[in-house]
Structures are given as structure tokens and as C-alpha cells.
Amino acid sequence: MEAMTTQDTTDTLDVARIRADFPIFDRHGEKPLHFLDSAASSQRPIQVLAMMDEYYETTHANVHRGVYGLAERATEQYEDSRVAVGAFVGAPDPSREIIFTKNATESLNLVSNSFARGLFAPGDKVVLTKMEHHANLVPWLMVKDQMGIEIVYIDHDADGYLDLDGLDAKLDGAKLVSLTLCSNVLGTLNPVKEIAARAHDAGALVVADGAQYVPHIATDVQDLGIDMLAFTGHKMLGPTGIGVLWAKAELLERMPPFLGGGDMILDVRLDGYTPNEIPYKFEAGTPPIAEAIGLGAAVKYLSALGMDKVRAHEIALSEYAFRRFEEEFGRDLVVHGPKNPLDRGGVLSFAYRNVHPHDISQVLDQFGVCVRAGHHCAKPLMRTLGVAATARASLYIYNDESDVEGLIEAIAATRSFFG
Amino acid sequence: MQGLEDLYREIILDHYKNPRNSGQLDSPPAHRAEGYNPLCGDEVAVYVANDGDRIVDIKMSGQGCSISRSSASLMTVAVKGKSVAEAREAIRTFKNMMSIHEAALGAEAEDQVGPADLRTLGELAALQGVVKFPVRIKCATLAWNTLSQLLDEIEAGESN
CATH class of the missing domain: 3.40.640.10 (Type I PLP-dependent aspartate aminotransferase-like (Major domain))
Incomplete structure (x- = not known):
């Protein structure tokens, strides 16, 4: 058994090649899977399963x-x-x-x-x-x-x-x-x-x-x-x-x-x-x-991927998400925590208008977008944020711009129900 | 988004945006109980003013998603002015509708919540679509469980 196949020698992560190592992206169903809940639990590659x-x-x-x-x-x-x-x-x-x-x-x-x-x-x-x-x-x-x-x-x-x-x-x-x-x-x-x-x-x-x-x-x-x-x-x-x-x-x-x-x-x-x-x-x-x-x-x-490249990938994708959120939603969407991607991990807890995180997550699910909604096992922190819950999108090695775009499309769709 | 239309019916969104009987009653003399959903942080407080066996006023406050808030609002409308026994019957019928077990039985389930029950339920029937989204059932039943507990306390004479 050759455990390592993804020896990457370029400067950035090859997300398409990485995704090919994760069976779940092919096998979960009809819709494309925008899995943005790795902070709760990541997916696993065939090398681990094998x-x-x-x-x-x-x-x-x-x-x-x-x-x-x-x-x-x-x-x-x-x-x-x-x-x-x-x-x-x-x-x-x-x-x-x-x-x-x-x-x-x-x-x-x-x-x-x-x-x-x-x-x-x-x-x-x-x-x-x-x-x-x-x-x-x-x-x-x-x-x-x-x-x-x-x-x-x-x-x-x-x-x-x-x-x-x-x-x-x-x-x-x-x-x-x-x-x-x-x-x-x-x-x-x-x-x-x-x-x-x-x-x-x-x-x-x-x-x-x-x-x-x-x-x-x-x-x-x-x-x-x-x-x-x-x-x-x-x-x-x-x-x-x-x-x-x-x-x-x-x-x-x-x-x-x-x-x-x-x-x-x-x-x-x-x-x-x-x-x-x-x-x-x-x-x-x-x-x-x-x-x-x-x-x-x-x-x-x-x-084998290189943890420095993993970090660089998540910084770049966070920057992309912040920019696109701003373009699409302006002040309607607020990301909690530091605004500088260098000061933060790829965990994006957000509030969108007054739509409750459960309702956001429910609509997102229809678009194949998986995010966490809830108090994230941090109730004292939720109280200091003045909210009972947040929606949280989190990024990892198999995510790219298309996942951010899928997220944005789905967030926009909440307006058809919640104005 | 066909599936979502079943969940987010107009009546539900209306009660979410314009909740009925929202607020508090002085307690005492009114009775008060709180309910929490520890998984998501939703909270509800239910206030009941009774005159003997009759619920003369009811209010609810708290925070939560559209399903939990609209269900609480619809509940207050359903039981206000009713007797405790009638309110218990409404709770029973509603929780019956929310049962995953019955939903899984398909056609038979429709027999169990029959036309007579649906008439009793009135606008509450709008929440039927929630059963297709099992994670949200707890949202819909939070206020009802809280009211049920409050009625127990009132009848036991323990509530303040």
C-alpha cells in the first residue's frame, strides 16, 4: 500500500487533486457538496481510510x-x-x-x-x-x-x-x-x-x-x-x-x-x-x-502537502471570502472576530441581516452548503457577542473559491423567505 | 427550493415577523416557565394568567429561529381563552403532528391526524411541514413542552 500519492511540489495547494483523494465529494449525492464545516469535523482522504x-x-x-x-x-x-x-x-x-x-x-x-x-x-x-x-x-x-x-x-x-x-x-x-x-x-x-x-x-x-x-x-x-x-x-x-x-x-x-x-x-x-x-x-x-x-x-x-502551504491556502481563501462578502452583502453580513486574515484561522462565524443561524443553515443545506449553526460549545463567548447562536463556515484544504461562491449564492437565497 | 416552501409557509413567516402575544405578564400573579434547547441556544419563556381552569391571558418571550418563534406565537393564539383541559388537548394534537414515527408511516399517519384534528389545529397545521426536517422538530415543540410543564406546575400549585 502506497500511502502517499499527493506529493505536491508547487507553491500552492492543488485543490482539484486534493479533492480527488476524498471519496465523499464523489459519493454523497447529486448536488455538488460545499463542505464548510471542517471546524466541527473534517472529511478524510482515501490514504487514511485505506x-x-x-x-x-x-x-x-x-x-x-x-x-x-x-x-x-x-x-x-x-x-x-x-x-x-x-x-x-x-x-x-x-x-x-x-x-x-x-x-x-x-x-x-x-x-x-x-x-x-x-x-x-x-x-x-x-x-x-x-x-x-x-x-x-x-x-x-x-x-x-x-x-x-x-x-x-x-x-x-x-x-x-x-x-x-x-x-x-x-x-x-x-x-x-x-x-x-x-x-x-x-x-x-x-x-x-x-x-x-x-x-x-x-x-x-x-x-x-x-x-x-x-x-x-x-x-x-x-x-x-x-x-x-x-x-x-x-x-x-x-x-x-x-x-x-x-x-x-x-x-x-x-x-x-x-x-x-x-x-x-x-x-x-x-x-x-x-x-x-x-x-x-x-x-x-x-x-x-x-x-x-x-x-x-x-x-x-x-x-506531504506542507503545512505552510495549507496555511497560505486558508489565508488566501479567507481574504477571498472577506472580499466577496463585502461585494455581495456590504454591511448586511458581519463576520465575527479579527478582520485581518493573518490574525485568524479559516473559521468564519457570521451574522446575516436578522436571519437566525438555523434558518440560514436550513436554506444553505438546499444548496449543498454545509455550515454549522449554533452556539459552537462556547456559550459564555456567545453571551459576550450578544447572540444565542451564529452560523459558521470553516475552510480547509479541499475548499476553494467555488465553495465561497456556493455559500454566497445560498446566503442570498435566504432573502426569498426572510426579506 | 420546493422542500423549503413546505417548511417556510406564509403563515409561519407571518407569525415569525409579527409574533402574537409577545411579551411578559407580571408574575406573580401570572405563572411563568422557561424552556431551553441546549443544542442551539434557543430560549422561550411562557406566561399564563389563569382564572380557575381558564387561560385568560398568555404571553411568550425569548429568542430563536423562525420555526421556534412562530410555533410559540401560534401556540399562544391556539390556547388563549381555552380551558386547561382544552390546552392539554391542543398540546397532545400538536405533538402528535410533530411525531417522526407517524410521519414515517406515510399514508397511515394522515389517518391519525385526521380532518377533525386539523380543524382543531387551525393555523397550526402550517407547521406540519416541519416533520420533513427532523432537526427542526425540537424548535417547533420547545414552546409547547414549556407550556405543558407550566400547566403541570399550575395544577400542582407549585408555580409562582
Whole structure:
């Protein structure tokens, strides 16, 4: 099986060639599919699907257990994926520092639960932003309920930029800062590198939520200067059911385990247990083996495209969308968050006249245009925007100008019902 | 956009743009209940002033899509001035119409919401098209579930 066919040597992404790798664009039905909801979950290329099929058809056995050849090969493929995924985000010691989870949400819950089991004391301060996804908010609120930590929030301005005035006061005495690299609603790319440096000066650890960032922008955990990074496979061409936590090895050594069970122990007695070495200490039970291998194929696919080209493509397409929105709708259409495409990811949450996002999404569906409508698991942020919901179009490697035009045509059609 | 014409009927768009009985009643003495759709953030508050068994006034407020708002508006018109028992019957008939199960039964479903029921429903029948868009059924039933809960509370004497 040749996993990589899309080795692109030009300066820009060849979208037609990329789309040919994604069966869904041929097979979903009659109408052209304008899939603009990759921020919720991306599609996946044949290379990922074929890799998972091949694994199940030729290799499957449980990992880290059998001494027979099949089990050894399964273990080897699983561990190879760990290293590939770690290399993709610049992990210095990927075979020890990458933990496979179910999704980014579980990765963040792993961190919050582990810290609550020995690294936090009541009254410890955790700093978040007001634009966090519920996945990076509720786990900390649960720890607050459980043991009385203090949560302090970094605010943001009307254009979606974090307000760093007074940051040092907020960081003073903080134990941990957890924030998103890219807002799933506003698209804002936060200055995590600067915040991480200032947090470290204050003695705080830094967790980054990379769910909307790692799939789209070349990521180097060492350059960002963070301590932990959570992200998920299904937003970056991989399967569902596989997420990732990267954390510095010395930190993982100190962190108590999260889930207990098989594979995460060195020894179990009737009165206690000895946890396994990292990363296995955090991987209880049979892991999502095929999904990890699929994610390994996904990062190979993205690396072959070149993450710098992926980013350049999304900036160019965002610029195109902003320009065309302005031409077609003027002030009738407002995109939330930063207006400069360089300051944002390809997540375009918008309001169009007074048409409710549900109604926009419903009309768009008739045109084969898929967007997300709702609160995007960010209710506190929705309240600060003064809306109950937004419609969100998000861009990825298989989108091009025709998708933006399809979106515009469909938005215009809402006027036949809603004036 | 044939399918959409079934969903966005004129009556629905009219109630969306010009909602009836929109607003609040002082509570107490009126009774009040809130409903939320956690998936999409839609909210509705329903206020009922009753005189014994009769709903003498009803108002609704909140925010939501055209289906959720128009359904709330149509509901207030349907039950205002009615007895609690009649309002419960209207809720039952409406929720029957919204049942995916019956829609899936095709021709048989039409027997179940028969002509007599449709007459009872009046303008509410305009919401029938929602069943073809299963995701939107929760939008249409939000206010009705809230009213149902409010009537329970009134009868249990728990509401303020």
C-alpha cells in the first residue's frame, strides 16, 4: 500500500487533486457538496481510510500484550504513529510524550483530573480566556466545584483580540494557564507564545488547546514554549475516536494517572498499584489502535502537502471570502472576530441581516452548503457577542473559491423567505 | 427550493415577523416557565394568567429561529381563552403532528391526524411541514413542552 500519492511540489495547494483523494465529494449525492464545516469535523482522504482498512485486514491484534508476530506488528504500527504524530507538533521526545486519548476533550480532562489528584491545592489559581470551548472550560469548573480552585479569565475586545492589559496581575500566583491557540468561533489566533513566556515568568504552567490550530498551521510545541498541547484527530483528516495530549516528559512523570485499568500499571496488588512508565501510564485499557494508525496516515498526508502551504491556502481563501462578502452583502453580513486574515484561522462565524443561524443553515443545506449553526460549545463567548447562536463556515484544504461562491449564492437565497 | 416552501409557509413567516402575544405578564400573579434547547441556544419563556381552569391571558418571550418563534406565537393564539383541559388537548394534537414515527408511516399517519384534528389545529397545521426536517422538530415543540410543564406546575400549585 502506497500511502502517499499527493506529493505536491508547487507553491500552492492543488485543490482539484486534493479533492480527488476524498471519496465523499464523489459519493454523497447529486448536488455538488460545499463542505464548510471542517471546524466541527473534517472529511478524510482515501490514504487514511485505506491505511485503517489494511491494518484491520492484515495486522490487527491487541497492542503491548501478545508475544506473537501479529501483535508485535500491531504494536509497532501503533507506536510508529505515536512518533509521527509527535514529530508533527515538534515534540522533542515523541515516544514518551504523546498520549493517545479519545479526543481533545478527553485530553483536557486528563490534565484537569490529574492535576486535581495531587498537583492542585485548594485556592490555586487557573487562568483561562473567555473564548474557550466548553472542553477547556467545564473540566476546570468541575475541579473548582471539587476542590475550590480559583478561575480567572483573560478578556477580549470587540474584534476578538485578547486583552493583555493586566495580564501579569492575573498571572501572579497562578498555577496553570489554559487557552486556545485558535478560537473555534472567532477564529482568533491567540499570542500563546508571548503569554506562555509571561506565564512561565510567573511560575505557571501552560496548556494549549490546539483543536482548531494543529490541523491548519505548522505547530512546534518548543517554539510556542508551552507545556502541554491537546488536539483531536477527526478535525485533521483522521478518524473519530482518537485525540492527543502532548506534555513535557518531566511533567508527565509528576502527573498522577487519570483512567485506571490494564496497560497503565507496572504492578497491581490487592492494596495498591504501581503506575506504568510514560506514556502508558495514561493509556488505560485497549487503545483506539486503528484510529491511531489512521491519524498517523493523516499527519503524513498533511506533511506531504506542507503545512505552510495549507496555511497560505486558508489565508488566501479567507481574504477571498472577506472580499466577496463585502461585494455581495456590504454591511448586511458581519463576520465575527479579527478582520485581518493573518490574525485568524479559516473559521468564519457570521451574522446575516436578522436571519437566525438555523434558518440560514436550513436554506444553505438546499444548496449543498454545509455550515454549522449554533452556539459552537462556547456559550459564555456567545453571551459576550450578544447572540444565542451564529452560523459558521470553516475552510480547509479541499475548499476553494467555488465553495465561497456556493455559500454566497445560498446566503442570498435566504432573502426569498426572510426579506 | 420546493422542500423549503413546505417548511417556510406564509403563515409561519407571518407569525415569525409579527409574533402574537409577545411579551411578559407580571408574575406573580401570572405563572411563568422557561424552556431551553441546549443544542442551539434557543430560549422561550411562557406566561399564563389563569382564572380557575381558564387561560385568560398568555404571553411568550425569548429568542430563536423562525420555526421556534412562530410555533410559540401560534401556540399562544391556539390556547388563549381555552380551558386547561382544552390546552392539554391542543398540546397532545400538536405533538402528535410533530411525531417522526407517524410521519414515517406515510399514508397511515394522515389517518391519525385526521380532518377533525386539523380543524382543531387551525393555523397550526402550517407547521406540519416541519416533520420533513427532523432537526427542526425540537424548535417547533420547545414552546409547547414549556407550556405543558407550566400547566403541570399550575395544577400542582407549585408555580409562582
